[in-house]
Amino acid sequence: MKKLRLACVVGARPNFMKMAPLLRAFEAYPQVETVLIHTGQHYDRNLSDVFFEELGIKHPDVSLNVGSGSHGVQTAQIIEKIEQVLQDASAEGTPFDRLIVVGDVNSTMAATLASVKLGIPVAHVEAGLRSFDRTMPEEINRIVTDALSDMLLVSEPSGIENLKQEGKPEEQLYLVGNVMIDTLMHLLPKARQSDVLSRYELQPSQYGLVTLHRPANVDDPKILESLLDVLIDISKRLKLIFPIHPRTEKRLTDFGLLDKVKSADAIVLAPPLGYLDFLALSSQAKVIVTDSGGLQEESTVLGVPCLTLRPNTERPCTTEGGTSTLIGNDAALLNQCLEDVLEGRYKNGTAPKVWDGKAAERIASVIVERC
Incomplete structure (x- = not known):
């Protein structure tokens, strides 16, 4: 051999x-x-x-x-x-x-x-x-x-x-x-044993998960604030958890926006989380707002609506057949899609057979x- x-x-x-x-x-x-x-x-x-x-x-x-x-x-x-x-x-x-x-x-x-x-x-x-x-x-x-x-x-x-x-x-x-879906499926049962929801006082399907880190979204104070305004407004109806990337936290601080986010009672700021805790959150969220490519894929398999804050994607199957919608940094479109999720009008998606x-x-x- x-x-x-x-x-x-x-x-x-x-x-x-x-x-x-x-x-x-x-x-x-x-x-x-x-x-x-x-x-x-x-x-x-x-x-x-x-x-x-x-x-x-x-x-x-x-x-x-x-x-x-x-x-x-x-x-x-x-x-x-x-x-x-x-x-x-x-x-x-x-x-x-x-x-x-x-x-x-x-x-x-x-x-x-x-x-x-x-x-x-x-x-x-x-x-x-x-x-x-x-x-x-x-x-x-x-x-x-x-x-x-x-x-x-x-x-x-x-x-x-x-x-x-x-x-x-x-x-x-x-x-x-x-292969990322291989890892998700392999570890999902273990992730569901995490106590991360109870730690942050969340209930399954009754919260949104937010991640932001790309320069196009966080480096311009006007764009960042417009996105935050939508999230703060929607948090009055749906609790949000926001594991905050160090780069994003620095931008929020530099632009004087961190206190604005902290003052929103229903937005929970969290430190960066390990994979199992994060998977526990993403798999049980009502909606995901993100600029992460990997989350586009995972949300499609998990069947969770994903509002992707990017103008393009290298993973078109997640938008053409999956649960992702490309938002760019369009605050009005983000608000509209969040309304669709809350009102039950958002699309259902399917993942590729492979x-x-x-x-x-x-x-x-x-x-x-x-x-």
Whole structure:
């Protein structure tokens, strides 16, 4: 039986959640050895023993400790350090057969570039997603990673069409499903045991969940205040919980808006939450207001209305068939959609059939068969 050695690269906390089901799936193949490489692109003090225990995965085998920096500096450091890891493995007689990357962070693109230049093929999980907005760094990372990868593992049908339009051959394309949904389904029963609702005095389906962090929503005081005014008004009829991102909290403070939010009795400000607590909240909310791409996906599977504060999305299945509606930073549209939710007029959505919690199993099978 041929041994297969895989370098599995992560760079930020969400990457671990995408990689976790893959690492579990590979355990079914005794001929496969996985080496988990954490670039350290995002330092996260929440990556504790409990975090890895909850996800059911090992700690990283290799930590590069790259840290924050400009896109250019960070990308260069990741390329340099990943290249050394891959070269050392070859020099020691234990070369990698393939590198696996997930998502669209700088680590995804940089590790891919380093790997293919050394002749190591790359599999990209979540390939083909496109917002068609090249002002987003993530869009550039997605395009470059897909151009260089020879195994494109796609989460939704639009990804297949995008990659075909870009000239990728069909034999490299695999519609496998969404690994983030694998993690959601794996941990949902445990999340439902969380006491987070009682801690914040919430009742199932009787509150809204709010997250905000993107510059387009929080860096302009007029835009931010207009969105807050809608949320404050709606909180008189529906309690809201707002786990506040440090960047958003700083903007609220800088713009003199934090006290305004705190004065709203039915808006509960919370610190950033762990995955299980957050999943407990998102799965039992009446509505989600967010600018997170991942929450678009999760809300569609959970059947929770999602008002997405973005003008575009790389996940069109969540708006075309799912529970998400693109709001941009249009306060009037946000208010209208919240009214629709409260009055029972909001659409029902369905998730793609391949979002069934078995994406990682399909991916592991493809990789083992192809390598």
